[in-house]
Every structure is written in structure tokens, then in C-alpha cells.
Amino acid sequence: MTERDQQTSLPTRVVIIGGGFGGLNAAQALKSANVQVTLIDRRNFHLFQPLLYQVATGGLSPADVSSPLRAILKHQKNTAIVLAEVTGIDRARQEVHLRGGDCVPYDHLIVGTGVRHHYFGHDDWSDIAPGLKTIEDALDIRTRIFLAFETAEREPDPIKQQEWLTFVLVGGGPTGVELAGALAEIANETLRKDFRQIDPRRARIILIEGNDRVLTSYPPKLSAAARRSLHRLGVIVMTESLVTSVDDRGVEFKSKESTQRIDARTVLWAAGVRASSMGRILAEGNDKSLDRSGRVLVDPFLNLPDDQRVYVIGDLAMFTHQTGQPLAGVAAVAIQQGKYAAKTIIARLAGKAVKPFRYSFPGDMATIGRNHAVADIKGFRYSGFLAWISWVFLHLMKLVEFDNRLLVFVQWVWYYITHNRGARLITGEHRLPIRD
């Protein structure tokens, strides 16, 4: 506690950078506290990342999985939102610097700016194999997927046609698995009767994973169930395979000593992540304070080891104090850490003792197409239809705003009945079949 906290009547200033799961939950947990909250984000909305793959596959619209931050927090009088990019943090002067020159002073700072995708030193792959982190990424992927089918329809050469009908997903985590399942349903059901020259069911969907199983953070039993579900949908799963090269005609990968190539015009990246630039900014040149992925090593209270005024939460934080294992980059961790940071600030302001952060594991889930999912909830591990129904209702409930819940529910019911994906619009700059 500083002199300012104790001796002036000015309310304590809490600045939060990032309006994702962590930052938003921190802001909401400070609602009734006698503090002045400033939430800074580069976007004017909170994104419900777990459903972003459904935007990328034309099942939902961007607005269905996004909620304007100002709408969520409009009645929270102690909170201001600033739409801006943070360019620096001066921890000595307790100031956040914004692009354009503005400064936002803080007494306590919570940083939860997440991660970006990462190509392991091959940044040139990013144009060819986009990742899925933002709404813009999702719309880019959506255009690529549906334009590939359109291009195949207009392509007279059968070899090229099959290249356009081949989709490679790099990375067998939840995003890769869920994208693969959705792609299979698009090819087998949604587009089944849409074309006259091609049969969309001829599409090949290939999931490449470096490890020996998909969903490596889940129990092996569920990985096996997920693989069976993918297989039933026609997805080819290649484990123990490392991508060594990506170009605009396909990928090369090493699998058990041999190198193979898949000719494919659509490659999607769900393999690696690296911390956002805020990690480097907080490190202030001390690389030892970051892990290999650029995540910030935090103390048991989620603080920077040398600065109790700064909390790092969510995917950006590297927290290992509970089990010795780093916590996964999932929404549940970010939500709990956001709330914890807020409560810790309140407790410390009141001069109370605080306990270290403890993660309470609520379970893991991934859905694989319609009717199938795998779930690991409080040690109860199950898969199939029951898991899928759990997945559906859990995700509906977790959507922040009621209108999102309603819209997503309507579209899921509709999709369940008809297989139609009404949001499969080809938009943006490149929207015509490619001829080469």
C-alpha cells in the first residue's frame, strides 16, 4: 500500500489491459469496490473464443460470439473503457502508455492480453496457413474454406480439383479437432447437394499432430474417443507428424523417419501460440522473466515477482505453483485468475492477508461435429451424445449476454435440423474462384 492509497481521498486506480475472459472478469469483480477501473482494449468487444471456430466454418456470425464491452459494463459506474493500443508500461512511474501519446496512471495493474499464433520461426507460413484468434482470422478462414469448394467446382483439371478439396489442419488441440469436425460436416452434409460438377463428400480433411495423440491435455481415454469420432466423420488423423514446410500448394511433414507431402490448397494453423507483445513490455529487457513462449512467469499471487502492483492473468501468465505443471491456456483459468486478481487487490487495500491463487479444475470439453463430444468433468470422463449435450448447454450458458445465448441457440437448433450454415458468406477482398 502506498501513501496515495492511505492518505488521499482519491479512489484507487485499477487499470486492466485486455477485455478477454481474464480482464472482463476482473473488471466485473471490481464492480462494488471503491476503486476507479479503466479497462483498455484494442477492440470494442469481448470475444467468446471457444465458439470462434463456428464463425470460421459459417455456422455463426461474428456478433453471435462477441459482446460490445460497453454494453456489458454500461451499468458499472466505476468503470471506464478506453479503446486504444498499449505501447508501453512505465512500472517506475506507474503509467500505461497508449498509441497517440496518452498516459493512464495506475495504482494496480492487471494485464491479460493473451496469446497470438506462432509458427516456430516460420512467420512466412502465416499468409498461407492462417491461425484462428480474431474475428478477422475467422472471416478469412471462412472465405478460404467456402472459396475452395467454389474453385473446385470451376476447376476442370481433376488433380487440381482434388487439391482444392483437400484441407490440412496443423495441430490436434481443441481448435484443430473442432475445426476438423466442422469441416467434415460441411463437406458431408451442408454442401452435399449444392454443387453440380463436384461431390463435396470427396473432400479430404487431414489433421496433423506432432504428439502421439490428439487433445494431449486431456486424459488418453478421451483422446482415443475424439480420434474415433473424427475417424467416423472421415477425418484422416496423422499423429507423430511434424510439419516441416508449408507452401501455397500443400504441406510437407516428417512422420516416423520419412518425409511426406500432401497437396492441399487450404492449410489452417492450430499448432502453436506465443504470448502477446505485452509480455516483452512487462519483462523490461529481462528475458528470464518470460518462458520460451514469451509468457510471463508470475508468483503465487499472479504478481510479477518484483512488483506486487502488477498482476498477469490468463494465457499471458505462466503459473506453475499449484502442481508444478503450467496451467493450460483455457477460458476457465483466465476467468478464475481475473476474479482472483480483483479480489486480491480489494483484500490488500483493506490490509487483509491473501492466499495464493489456486486453480479449481472445472473440466475440459471438445466437440467433434454434431452429436459427438468428449468431456472430462470433475474426473467423470465421457464421450458421445451425452458429452455433446453437456457441451451445448455449458457453452450456451457461458455466453456473456442473453441475446448471444438466444441467437446461438436458435442457430444451433436450426443447424441441427437442417445442416444449413447460413453464415457461409464469402466476403472480403478475394472472393472469386482462383484460376492457375
Place this chain on the structure above:
Amino acid sequence: MTERDQQTSLPTRVVIIGGGFGGLNAAQALKSANVQVTLIDRRNFHLFQPLLYQVATGGLSPADVSSPLRAILKHQKNTAIVLAEVTGIDRARQEVHLRGGDCVPYDHLIVGTGVRHHYFGHDDWSDIAPGLKTIEDALDIRTRIFLAFETAEREPDPIKQQEWLTFVLVGGGPTGVELAGALAEIANETLRKDFRQIDPRRARIILIEGNDRVLTSYPPKLSAAARRSLHRLGVIVMTESLVTSVDDRGVEFKSKESTQRIDARTVLWAAGVRASSMGRILAEGNDKSLDRSGRVLVDPFLNLPDDQRVYVIGDLAMFTHQTGQPLAGVAAVAIQQGKYAAKTIIARLAGKAVKPFRYSFPGDMATIGRNHAVADIKGFRYSGFLAWISWVFLHLMKLVEFDNRLLVFVQWVWYYITHNRGARLITGEHRLPIRD
């Protein structure tokens, strides 16, 4: 009828360019005919243009007002869809040329490619004052509107702040009037409690119209009612005012001999249209076959005067045979003309006599914010809440696909209760407040 029609067993080939209201209705009217239909469009979806202004103002998502053409026509076995850009039409050889080199031969051709906005020789205004014709336009306008409020929130200079809170709409037709009404509701209701530095109700919304009334194609009584509704919402309507210059800080206009200037950072264009490039292509160098806006003069059967194999429909056609007055560029005209062209082709193939096209006026409507609209239906002219309810249900019914109807209905009910516009996302390239 040519030799091919009569003597070969090959089905007659009908090619339709444009999947708007005209082209789509033509294709659907050919469903049971013994013809082979090819529908060519640059986009993979049909756009319900009358609700596009709601996308531009964050009330609906793009997919809510769009339907994939393949989804609409998937069960129509005699119809193929080609996603391509038409670069030329060879009427002598009866071929449509596509970008990339492909040729599509036709026996009968229906062209309904609509209009683009038009700046009366000031194409440089288009970057500053975007028009509203495509999904991309709508998203661009959406970003500009909500970014303007965000920029005002961060702008310390009160004069610049007011510039960011000033919105100018050029053109008092249905699009200008509906955009103005929606903008007023955004400022007065949706964003009312969202900001901490600005009061969104301070926003000035100014509608500039060259004529002496808004909605000039409607009866004067309804124009007056629309103006009253706009006035009640706080919109400033300036009639008999001609915009003479647009720059990135505002507009200049001439009004009763004097020239005035309005400083505004957001200018939207709803004033002029010009026929799509297909008009010039059909004219084959003969400018007399086009009107001043580039629309194609058609004979009483919607054919080119010298070519009964080519039909021009919708906004692209200039049809004056019924009353001496050109028909308005509205959905109802395009729908009726599309159906007429299809039926005329079928009748002529059967060797039957055909009657000239006659437009049956179903009415005009425009909505002005929540609860107010003006309507002119079969001579019954009314305004206010009753007109608004008619507008709501008519537009819901007219949406092509059932899932669109459901989604739009849900969002309208939700908006009616809460004033929330969940789709007010700032997306695309420029999404941070502007400092200058």
C-alpha cells in the same frame, strides 16, 4: 425461336447474370421449365438489400440479411450456379465471357446486375463518404459510426469532439432516411449510458436532400410524415440543399443561394446511383441504348430493342412503357421483372403470344427509427406505429430463407425491449480511435 430450340434434343440454355431480387426470382420461376439454367454471380449469396442499413448500424449481422445462393437453389436440379465475374457478352455468338477465360453459351440471357453508387463526377468523394450497396460497405459504415463515438470519447478538444459527433447523410431517399433514423436511435438510446467523457445524445445527425422533400418518390403527405418523424428523433433535415464539396472534415452545400459548411467526421452517401458496368457491355458502344445513369433502355418485353434473346431486369433496366415514367429502383420491380422474363422465355419456347410487362405497384414503405414508418399500400397512405408494424411483418415475410426470418425476428424483439445493438462491432483494418 431458333433451329437449336426446335430441332435438337438439347435443353434450352438460360443464363442469368446477377443473383439479386431479379435474377433469383427469374431462376426460381424457371424451376419446372424444360431449360438448363446457369446463374452467374460475383458473390455466393443473395443479399436482402432493404435491411442492409440495419447491418450498417449494428442491429443485424451480414448473414442475417444474406442467404447462400446454393442453399436457396440446392433442390432446383436444372440450375447450376457459377461464382464468377462477367467480363463480356458476345451477343452475336450468344456467349457470356468470364474472368479467367471461360465462356458460357446461352440461348436466352437475363441480366440483372443492378446499380452502384455514384458521386456525380466526384469519384474522389467515395473514400470519404461511402455508399451502402454491399456487405463490405455496410461493415465499413458500421465501423465508421461506432469508431466516431469512440474517437469523440478520447478527444479532449471540445470542437473536434463535436465534429466526431456530427454525422451527415447525403440523400433523402429511403436509405438516407432509414440510416438517419437508426443513427438517431444509436445516439439517443443504444449508446446513452455507454460513455464516461461524452454524452452520445449530443450527436448531431444531418440529412441533406437536393429536392424540396425527403422520399421524393412517395406521395407528399408521407414525405411530410417522414420529416416529422425524423424531427422528433432529433435529425436535422435540410432540403433544397446541394452538396458541392466533401472532404475529411466535413461537407459544403448550397442552399437557397448561400453556401454553408458543416464540420463532420462521418459523411455517408445515399444520393446517386449509376448502372453497373454490364450496361455498357450490353450497349456495345451504342450510348443511345442507355439513359443518363447508364441504365439499359428496354422494349415493352424487357428485351434489348434489337435482341429478343436478351432481357434486362431490375435496377439495371430503364422501363417507361407503362406510364411514361421510369420505374423506381426497388425490390418489387426487380422481383416482378425477373418472374416476367422467366415466364416470357417459357411462353416463347412454347410458341405462345406474350403480353408486354406491366408493373403492379404493391406499395412503398420506409421506417424511421423504432415505432415509426410511412407506408403507401394500394393507395392507402398511413404513417406512425401501424405503418411500422406493417413494415416489420412485411420485411420479415419477404426474407428468403426461414432461418433469416427467425434470426431477424429474435433480434428485432430483443432490440425493441433493450435498444441494444449487439452487432456494433468495430472490425476490419482501422479500428482504433483517430488522433489528429
